[in-house]
Amino acid sequence: MIAEGLYMDIATIIGFTVCMVALIGSIVTSADIIIFYDLPSALLVGLGVIGGTFIKWPMEVLKDAGKYCMKMIFFTPADPVETINEIGKLAETARRESVFALEKVPIEDAFLKKAMALAADNRPPEVISSILQLEIDAMAGRHKTGADFMDGVADSGPAFGMLGTLIGLVIMLQNLSDPSSIGPAMAVAILTTLYGSIISNVFAIPMKNKLSVRSSDEVLKMNIIIAGTLGIVAGENPRLIKEKLNSFLPPSQRSLDGMEGDGAAAGGGAEKGKE
Template sequence: MDLGTIIGIVVGLALVLVSILLKGSILAFIDVASFLIVIGGTFAATMVAFPLGTVMRAVKSCMSIFFQHRIDYVATVRELLKAADAARKEGPLALEKIKTTNEFMKTAFGLVADGYRPEDIRDVLSIEIEATTSRMEEIVKALEKMAELAPAWGMIGTLIGLVIMLLNLSDPDSIGPAMAVALLTTLYGALAANLLLSPGASKLADRAEREGHNLHLILEGALGMARNENPRAIQQRLVGFMPPEERAMLQNKAMAKKKG
């Protein structure tokens, strides 16, 4: 589980609930019709703006922010260096024997083992990286559109409520409660946009960026193997793609391995 996401949402909701309880009742802030118009209207408008498949993937990806998604650059580099060492000692065909759960890495190793030229490997893998990045960007854009639409649908619900209230002005006692219910849709829309959708889009964008860095690590590693470069030279190139703390971790593991 991603504790950051869970803690953030729990704390945000807790602050809202506490502020309600200090001055009123939770039941007064629950209205099913308001909830439905915000959620349903947001999805409906997003399906107009994006293909249905993209909207479904966006919803699924939004749920994934509750789960940890760590990119281990150190593990990727170590796996690449191990493969580079095998390829240099036994030849490119040794890469076919290396087992990896990373499909992109498996593709890269296959291209090197098949004897593709470095420039051809770069072209093939760059296209795949671009396609992966494009899919993630489309999902992020869909979530950003939902975050933009949710408050707007909240306002639409408020306007509907106000119209209904104005049609019943003959009953003064109902005006206050009717106004409160009308404003709830605006509250729901603002909460959905600012506590889940917009932050979720930002988290997915960050994940996509880190995944892109990881794919470029694999690309550069494969190019080094195709050129039959020394694993140390490959490592120096790959380190440039890594955050400072990951570089230090890689160096510490390398030193520990030498001492062992």
Template structure:
């Protein structure tokens, strides 16, 4: 589980609640203040309006529910990392160098990564290098397109929250201005009207924007690892020396990660 995501969401909620209930003048906690921020019509307008608008935008209910369920992805860690991917490619290059490309077919049977497995089988079958690159990059573009579609869902939801919050505020203000006979009710009614704007901002900044940014990071990491795989497999197919392949693939790593790789694994002799 990705602890940073869980801790960030929980701590953000706790700090927000603390800011609501902490009374600055008396330096004390007043939990009754939470009732000022609870209004059922405001919840229905802001959250109901935002989510139903996104539902309208999606091609089907299934697509809508699948994108909504992508919320869970921020709590999952990537199954592998850049260093492991490079190490796997170098291991494959050593097999190919010592036993030939055909020997990779048996190795492919034990690989769980379908993208890597597909690339290995393509080069084992003797597919032209340019065609291998074209096939893998096409699949890579399709993967990134699907990822961006999900990211776009949360981006649109982050815009819908404040928009529907403002709609709720306008509804409250219109109802308040229609009845100004009792001046004492203006303050409470204004407070209720502003609650919807508060809900919209919370939905956007506490939930949607962190999710879409986390998904962007995960997408970038996964795409980079697949680009490493493409370059590594094409280098193996070209018969390049494993050491040369390693140096080429290390260029994908950040300086800190590259130093760690060289310290832990990079210094080992490659046959």
């Protein structure tokens, strides 16, 4: 953890390092690394990707490009187990005191805090669900924009690499009578494809996938909060609420820890008696 609630994604660092070691290592052990550098090829692919991205997206999206990249490395984890345990404690508070007491409970998560405030305001369940679902949809839309942005970069890299290949082939075919020009022309033709592939497969596609995973985790946590809030509003037993919320998780992650024992167990026994 590098700051309060902010963590560094070690997997991203390891993956990027392994990719670069594989690329550079394969080059260094087989040839002189300088032959893999060609300024015209780098300019064509690099500036082409940047220019194409500017054409595709408005400035409101482009100004967040750095933020999308930073989310690859730094993130706030969406821990569903911790969320379920916290909702279980809030359900105990609502059962022991009243749903109105939830407004006084200190809650760090902004979405959970909003959900408990709506519950404490005695809003109808359908209104609570509608308001919170709208927020999930808006957040998912923003996250999709980030993933689509990286997807566009992933498409542009190989596309401009292919353009460079065609340019290099044209130059080579026009100068077949001059053997000294064939080498530089072939370098442009081949290296642009290499550069475009690196941009796409080492950077853009992993970024897109990582952003999509982060978004899915966040949406899962928020759906858990909605289900838990509706259970609290309905006056369900805290243990039953946790059992329902655990259904969102794979069996290996499910837990009933964090309940306040006797009251919950008694309530659970009452529920079984009703069955």
